[in-house]
Amino acid sequence: MTLLAIESSCDETSAAVIRDGVVLVNIVATQTKLHAEYGGVVPELATREHLRNLTPVIREALATSGVGFKDLEAVAVTRGPGLPAALMAGLKVAEALAYSLRKPLVTVNHHEAHLYSPWITGEPPRADFGAFEPSVSLIVSGGHTILVHVEAELRHRVLGSTIDDAAGECFDKIAKLIGLPYPGGPLVDKLAKEGNPRTYDFPRPMIRDETDDFSFSGLKTSVRYFLEKRPGLADDPKQLRDLCASVQAAIVETLVAKTVRAALREGVRCVTASGGVTCNTGLRELLAATCRKNGLTLRLAERSLCTDNAAMIGILAERMLMAGRIETDPDAECKPSWPLG
Ligand code: KG4
Ligand code: ZN
Secondary structure, rough: EEEEEEOOOOOOEEEEEEEEOOEEEEEEOOOOHHOOOOOOOOOOHHHHHHHHHHHHHHHHHHHHOOOHHOOOOOEEEEEEOOHHHHHHHHHHHHHHHHHHHHOOOOEHHHHHHHHHHHHEEEOOOOOOHOOOEEEEEEEEOOOOEEEEEEEOEEEEEEEEEOOOOOOHHHHHHHHHHHHHOHHHHHHHHHHHHOOOOOOOOOOOOOOOOOOOOOHHHHHHHHHHHHHHHHOOOHHHHHHHHHHHHHHHHHHHHHHHHHHHHHHHOOOEEEEEEEEEHOOHHHHHHHHHHHHHHHHHHHEEEOOHHHHHOOOHHHHHHHHHHHHHOOOOOOOOOOOOOOOOO
């Protein structure tokens, strides 16, 4: 089966061509630089940029893969959750394409696509569902922190999620307090590599709580008070590195402790992680070490597939088609708050 997938839920415009579980091409036009000067994603600018980028990105995906419109057997697109107008831009293009080609339109939940992205591996990337096993999965990005029990392919149960800020948002907001540009997560990661994570003791929010929910806004506030009492601390390069390492340790240790505890409690043997924050070196290393210690296998999404991309949308859409689960309707509205339920 050959299908074109489109993703435009936030600040990446992406198109991918999938054939029989193989990602033939995955083009991502990122808007990070555009939003950097505003310190966060500006929805109106994101939509304008999607409208500008969608056609060239789709053309490039088809040209690079050597696939023509006539070869497509389905069109897949993110229906939600995400920024309403940004979602609408991708959805309407996908709808028009599917309608004109007389092919099915498969509308996909963005989080569900993240959920299966750790099973896309290799070069060229391909779906490795032969190795699939039930898992506890962490989806951790700028907008979301969700813990999910994936009981079987296409069957999952949400265990918990953040009650306030997402982990990526926490990285970005703390980075801003420190004076680092947006998005701060990757910069904190870079600086943390040369810092001592035990220098400053920040809270590990809800780490011992019974629930699988997360909360990161208190950590951000605690760093703000800390910095208010120590003006100029972040101007010293060594202290800046130690601060980044200490902040990162607080976020990462919380994510890892809660994920592994949920996996052991749910009785699964596998842990997976995806979403932008899964690029974080500290998170990847601590998850690997803790899973090893507890006899759990770990599957992390490839770094290039951690952040938003159409390949994961297409791979999930193909599995949905194969399972006869086509979520399509002729007047598909986007679902900005579509829960992963
Ligand atoms: O999944 P994503 O591309 O977009 C959504 O939010 O949906 O994730 C972006 C988030 C940002 O908050 C960014 O700071 C964070 O992922 N991020 C990182 C790293 N790379 C990206 N956070 C910590 N360390 C990183 N290396
Ligand atoms: Zn995402």
